[in-house]
Amino acid sequence: MKSSPGTGQSSPEPTYSIGELAARFDLATHVLRHWESVGLLTPATRISGRRRYTESHIARVALILHSKQVGLGLARTRDLLDACDGPGRRDILRSHLDELDAQLARIQTSKNLIHHVLTCRYEDFTECPRFRAEIAATAGIDRDQRNIASRTAAPHVHERLVHPGPESSE
Numbered sequence: 824m825k826s827s828p829g830t831g832q833s834s835p836e837p838t839y840s841i842g843e844l845a846a847r848f849d850l851a852t853h854v855l856r857h858w859e860s861v862g863l864l865t866p867a868t869r870i871s872g873r874r875r876y877t878e879s880h881i882a883r884v885a886l887i888l889h890s891k892q893v894g895l896g897l898a899r900t901r902d903l904l905d906a907c908d909g910p911g912r913r914d915i916l917r918s919h920l921d922e923l924d925a926q927l928a929r930i931q932t933s934k935n936l937i938h939h940v941l942t943c944r945y946e947d948f949t950e951c952p953r954f955r956a957e958i959a960a961t962a963g964i965d966r967d968q969r970n971i972a973s974r975t976a977a978p979h980v981h982e983r984l985v986h987p988g989p990e991s992s993e
Contacts (some may be wrong), residue, residue, distance in 0.1 A: 838867060838875035848884055855884070862901050863887055895919055 845852045858864040864883060866874035883904065890900040899915060906912045936957050945951040 836877050841874045844876045861897050
């Protein structure tokens with residue numbers, strides 16, 4: 824064990840420099856300093872002006888990295904780590920789960936539109952009424968304007984998300 828400065832006694836747990844902690848996770852030291860600046864990490868102590876970290880910091884860095892992998896931003900990760908109880912942490916995670924569900928819905932909508940474009944009979948898909956309606960919806964054009972556009976569209980507006988290939992007659 825490393826000894827505490829000035830006491831000659833063994834400290835209860837080993838401490839690590841910022842470089843040692845960063846190397847353990849293959850991080851640059853500036854990443855740990857940034858996490859300190861946003862309130863995610865606080866050194867256990869400073870010895871001769873140098874940061875020293877303990878085993879609990881290793882677990883905290885691992886949790887921060889895992890939170891980043893699941894899409895939590897640094898602010899939400901800080902809130903999660905600083906929450907004082909399990910229900911508070913669950914509330915934060917429920918909110919994140921809701922955001923992930925909304926993101927998945929947007930991804931599925933994008934996939935459906937791309938599939939439509941790839942199978943659309945229009946040579947230039949930007950001329951396709953369905954494509955134009957989807958883009959109008961994305962741009963926030965109100966529903967009444969979209970309905971007018973669909974009534975004036977060419978007769979073979981694609982109503983299905985997935986339609987037969989070019990051999991079919993619509």
